[in-house]
Amino acid sequence: MFDVLIIGGGAAGMSCALVLGSSRTKDFAKNKRIGIVMHQKTSHLQSALFNNVLGFKPGTTGADVLELGKQQLTLQYPHIEHIENEKVCELIKSDFGYIVITNKSNYKAKCVVVAVGYTNSIRIKGLEDYIAVHPKARLEKDRIWLKNVNHKIEENLYVAGTLAGWRSQFAMASGSGAHVATDILTLWNDGIQTKVHDKASN
Numbered sequence: 288m289f290d291v292l293i294i295g296g297g298a299a300g301m302s303c304a305l306v307l308g309s310s311r312t313k314d315f316a317k318n319k320r321i322g323i324v325m326h327q328k329t330s331h332l333q334s335a336l337f338n339n340v341l342g343f344k345p346g347t348t349g350a351d352v353l354e355l356g357k358q359q360l361t362l363q364y365p366h367i368e369h370i371e372n373e374k375v376c377e378l379i380k381s382d383f384g385y386i387v388i389t390n391k392s393n394y395k396a397k398c399v400v401v402a403v404g405y406t407n408s409i410r411i412k413g414l415e416d417y418i419a420v421h422p423k424a425r426l427e428k429d430r431i432w433l434k435n436v437n438h439k440i441e442e443n444l445y446v447a448g449t450l451a452g453w454r455s456q457f458a459m460a461s462g463s464g465a466h467v468a469t470d471i472l473t474l475w476n477d478g479i480q481t482k483v484h485d486k487a488s489n
């Protein structure tokens with residue numbers, strides 16, 4: 288049983304995983320099982336080129352970010368489980384949270400974060416009721432979002448990134464993933480507002 292399972296290995300999904308992973312030394316996060324369905328094939332990062340993202344050397348490609356992000360997660364937070372070469376097909380609500388069905392396997396999760404991007408080709412059964420026209424994209428682009436309030440769709444179900452209704456900018460998608468992570472950490476911390484910072488030593 289995962290405590291949280293993130294769906295999607297793009298900007299929002301990996302940012303969410305990094306912030307969750309960084310909480311590993313906190314008592315409230317110890318023994319939490321965190322996973323990410325590391326599907327990257329259809330990420331918008333695959334074709335992106337970045338000159339306007341703070342901290343990225345101009346000319347950084349999205350393809351590099353996908354690869355380096357995965358490496359960063361693996362090296363910094365090896366306790367996070369990567370589910371590779373699978374894509375999610377269905378979410379089934381259950382008494383403990385959700386059953387996540389992929390093209391190859393099934394997983395149980397108490398909490399799910401959907402971060403699969405805002406293209407209208409979303410093919411995850413169980414999410415149909417939440418799909419609506421994206422509020423901040425041009426109509427002719429045919430983008431969608433999952434209706435939510437502050438990233439929460441319903442109990443134990445969150446959405447992050449462009450699919451949460453944000454415009455498509457890398458910093459916004461990443462920030463959205465980080466936002467969801469800190470909301471989940473706050474819940475784990477009995478409702479006490481939570482963030483995770485590392486500090487440079489002098």
Ligand SMILES: Cc1cc2nc3c(=O)[nH]c(=O)nc-3n(C[C@H](O)[C@H](O)[C@H](O)COP(=O)(O)OP(=O)(O)OC[C@H]3O[C@@H](n4cnc5c(N)ncnc54)[C@H](O)[C@@H]3O)c2cc1C
Binds near residue numbers: 299300332460
């Ligand atoms: C050509 C191009 C240029 C861009 N240039 C810039 C720029 O200069 N500056 C800027 O700020 N932003 C830029 N962007 C935007 C930026 O790339 C996006 O805003 C960002 O990638 C959105 O992040 P996301 O996590 O919402 O979606 P994505 O990064 O698209 O991630 C979604 C992830 O979900 C996975 N997924 C999809 N379906 C499933 C499934 N069923 N199961 C499991 N996983 C699934 C996908 O493979 C993907 O990895 C550009 C985008 C493009 C396309």
